[in-house]
Amino acid sequence: MARLISDIKYEGSSSAVVWKSPIEDFETGSVITVFESQTALFYLNGACVGELNAGRHILETENIPFLNRLFAKIAGNKNVFHAQIYFVNNAEMLSMKWGVGNIVYQDTSGIVFEIGCNGEINLSVDKPRYIVEKLAALGSDVTGDMLVDRFRGLIASEVTDTLVNTIIDKNIPIINVTSHLKVLSQSVKPYIEDIFEEYGFNVPQFRIIKVLMPENDPQFRRLKALEADKGLLMSELELRRQAELLRAQTKAQAEMVAAQTEAQKIKLEADALAFKRSTEGYTYQQERQFDVLKSAVENTGSSSAAGMSGEFMQLGAGLGVMGVVGDMMKNNMNVMSGAFNTQEQPALTCPKCGQPYTKGAKFCFNCGQKLTETDDSIVCVNCKNKTPKGKFCINCGKNPEKEE
Numbered sequence: 001m002a003r004l005i006s007d008i009k010y011e012g013s014s015s016a017v018v019w020k021s022p023i024e025d026f027e028t029g030s031v032i033t034v035f036e037s038q039t040a041l042f043y044l045n046g047a048c049v050g051e052l053n054a055g056r057h058i059l060e061t062e063n064i065p066f067l068n069r070l071f072a073k074i075a076g077n078k079n080v081f082h083a084q085i086y087f088v089n090n091a092e093m094l095s096m097k098w099g100v101g102n103i104v105y106q107d108t109s110g111i112v113f114e115i116g117c118n119g120e121i122n123l124s125v126d127k128p129r130y131i132v133e134k135l136a137a138l139g140s141d142v143t144g145d146m147l148v149d150r151f152r153g154l155i156a157s158e159v160t161d162t163l164v165n166t167i168i169d170k171n172i173p174i175i176n177v178t179s180h181l182k183v184l185s186q187s188v189k190p191y192i193e194d195i196f197e198e199y200g201f202n203v204p205q206f207r208i209i210k211v212l213m214p215e216n217d218p219q220f221r222r223l224k225a226l227e228a229d230k231g232l233l234m235s236e237l238e239l240r241r242q243a244e245l246l247r248a249q250t251k252a253q254a255e256m257v258a259a260q261t262e263a264q265k266i267k268l269e270a271d272a273l274a275f276k277r278s279t280e281g282y283t284y285q286q287e288r289q290f291d292v293l294k295s296a297v298e299n300t301g302s303s304s305a306a307g308m309s310g311e312f313m314q315l316g317a318g319l320g321v322m323g324v325v326g327d328m329m330k331n332n333m334n335v336m337s338g339a340f341n342t343q344e345q346p347a348l349t350c351p352k353c354g355q356p357y358t359k360g361a362k363f364c365f366n367c368g369q370k371l372t373e374t375d376d377s378i379v380c381v382n383c384k385n386k387t388p389k390g391k392f393c394i395n396c397g398k399n400p401e402k403e404e
Contacts, residue, residue, distance in 0.1 A: 006027070007033070009033040010087045013143065017147065020087075021085040024085075029060065031057065032052065037054070039125075041128060050064070096120060098119060098155050099118035100156045102116065106168075113214050117163065123144075129200070166183070166184055178213075185206060350371070353366050387400050
């Protein structure tokens, strides 16, 4: 009888997914060491009778209950175990490469092309028993390369069908395929997951790294040239749009600056004029009154009025001129007073400024324009001045037709 091994542990290669121990006979009290990220599965007659996770295990029935099932099936020496032990590496496997060629599809332009692609799959163990029972036929040492060989056909089939359908469904031109690798990878991944799930694997990542274009195809080169011309045209149009936008912004800014400058100019002029009035001792309202009086003087039609107007323009008018102007203002005020006393509403408007005035007024109180006398005026018997017909004289306020 061969010497029994008392210490069983993983001795497979670092790239192995499943490793079957060559030791099948061992005795009670033997030690089995299961490393981190590993699972040890015990099989008898092709059926799994138990499993051990990471740690150092002494093979005793008191410590490992499933050993009782082994004893029940083993005749003869009850201190000797006979079973097959499979170690499964649960760690994620990186950079499991794949590639597919001769993918034929019709481009959006209507031209048929042949392309290829390659990428990588990352796998992690989900159900160790599934992996052992479905892949044990590959040999005692199952590696990542063996998995690629095992699943190459299924991967190629799913990638070809799904890749072509996605390109067509999303209307992706062949020129732009390489810029959609993430979208294409996400569309293929669920189908790859279905393949490996049946064998006990998860697929944390599936990537299409590169799509191989038909660079030697004349039709493909022609499409690339057309796309390049289109890109240049779009770039030129975009530059023009940006230039127009810049010009519009510059014009708007210039107009804003001009408006701000004009506003500042008006403000400075207003401040200067206000300072001048303050220095000379009069207000804006007084200046407007002076303008009205000046216009009234100019509209008297006399040469003396012109002289008075000149003096008034210099704001140095003497008492005589002010008296004349005062009389004219008094007359206008009397006209207005008489109109209010008779409760007559203004029916006439100044031919110069359009403001209403009462019949009989000689000058417009708003602009100083000389007004045409009305035909229905009479001479008041009390003050001997002309006044519109009515119950009251606009000059003295008495009955113009009855001496008092």
